[in-house]
Amino acid sequence: MPVSDGGEGLLSTLVDSPLLKGAVWQQQRCTSPYGLSVQADFLILPGERAIIEMAQSCGLELTPPAQRDVRQASSYGLGEQVKAALDAGCRHLIIGLGGSATNDGGIGFAQALGARFWRKDGTLLPAPAAGQDLAHIQRIDLSGLDPRLQQSEIQASCDVTNPLLGEHGATWVYGAQKGADEAALSELEAGMAHYSQLLTQTLGFDVSERPGAGAAGGMGAALIAYTGATLRPGIDLVLELLNADGHLRDAALTIVGEGWLDRQSAFGKAPVGVAGKAARHGVPVVALCGGRDESSRQLYQHHIDAMWSICQRPMALAESMNTCEPLLADAAENVLRTFLSGWRGEAHKRITV
Numbered sequence: 001m002p003v004s005d006g007g008e009g010l011l012s013t014l015v016d017s018p019l020l021k022g023a024v025w026q027q028q029r030c031t032s033p034y035g036l037s038v039q040a041d042f043l044i045l046p047g048e049r050a051i052i053e054m055a056q057s058c059g060l061e062l063t064p065p066a067q068r069d070v071r072q073a074s075s076y077g078l079g080e081q082v083k084a085a086l087d088a089g090c091r092h093l094i095i096g097l098g099g100s101a102t103n104d105g106g107i108g109f110a111q112a113l114g115a116r117f118w119r120k121d122g123t124l125l126p127a128p129a130a131g132q133d134l135a136h137i138q139r140i141d142l143s144g145l146d147p148r149l150q151q152s153e154i155q156a157s158c159d160v161t162n163p164l165l166g167e168h169g170a171t172w173v174y175g176a177q178k179g180a181d182e183a184a185l186s187e188l189e190a191g192m193a194h195y196s197q198l199l200t201q202t203l204g205f206d207v208s209e210r211p212g213a214g215a216a217g218g219m220g221a222a223l224i225a226y227t228g229a230t231l232r233p234g235i236d237l238v239l240e241l242l243n244a245d246g247h248l249r250d251a252a253l254t255i256v257g258e259g260w261l262d263r264q265s266a267f268g269k270a271p272v273g274v275a276g277k278a279a280r281h282g283v284p285v286v287a288l289c290g291g292r293d294e295s296s297r298q299l300y301q302h303h304i305d306a307m308w309s310i311c312q313r314p315m316a317l318a319e320s321m322n323t324c325e326p327l328l329a330d331a332a333e334n335v336l337r338t339f340l341s342g343w344r345g346e347a348h349k350r351i352t353v
Helices: 010-015 054-058 076-087 107-112 131-136 147-151 170-174 182-203 215-227 234-241 244-248 270-280 294-302 317-322 324-341
Strands: 024-026 029-031 037-039 042-045 049-053 092-096 116-119 137-141 153-157 230-232 254-261 285-292 306-309
Touching (some): 010 042, 010 049, 010 234, 029 054, 029 076, 037 054, 042 076, 049 054, 049 076, 054 076, 054 092, 054 215, 076 092, 076 107, 092 234, 107 215, 131 182, 153 215, 170 215, 215 230, 230 234, 234 244, 234 270, 270 285
Parallel strands (some): 092 153, 254 285, 285 306
């Protein structure tokens, strides 16, 4: 079955799954991180459910590297996506975080859903607000926030545990890859710290230290603060949607795949997530990959029982990519033959595959 870790590419994976019957695309135009109009579709499922991918409206890849300045990037488009889902009657939302271009603490997102931010000079912060505006906010007004948010269940797939602030927070860990230099990082961190204090005063509680608050440029904190969302590992959400337990319960073998395996694969990636589920049912797991390094041996501690590269010999990346389908089929056959050869049943019947 197609599986996603809940981040970028979530929708394209799930829409092809035969297990999600009744899923339909909802077409939507939204505001990109830098104010342009962009197609940002989402999925609607039976039962008033919607699956939204932040990267569709606020993705880093929507803007060429030379044109990125994270100080000016806004999460307004994600708020428009959520509003469209609410307008469509959905009250159970799953939002995939990951691949975002923003570091605005979710103020753009909140604006699109009715929140207002007043500046120190007494004027209203115009939409779409961005990270460079954080330091200028004096008051957060949630009186106009869409009331349907409080009537909805919102879950966000979040595969990082970063807090909002500090050296391990949203800005210092992820800001540089979104187009911020050292000066911009310092400016954004100062603005985020100021905003965090105001948010605590407004809510009456602090969300900045919640695990995942720093995800997607502070969107984790915003979802908790403005929607009461629950942050969950993306792979857990996806496997729940796909009823993975039901399929693994009676399985004899699980085969997972990943382009490259290393120690980082243990942190929120789909193969290890599936392996964990399989282990709870006592099902062995074999991982097929394009390649791996020495650190991938750590995955044996995360319920991966064996790893096979699909490459039959040393080959260039381009060649392996162009021939990945037959390589994968051959490797899968060898895995199955090896597995069956270990089965000692019914007088060692000859294997025929």
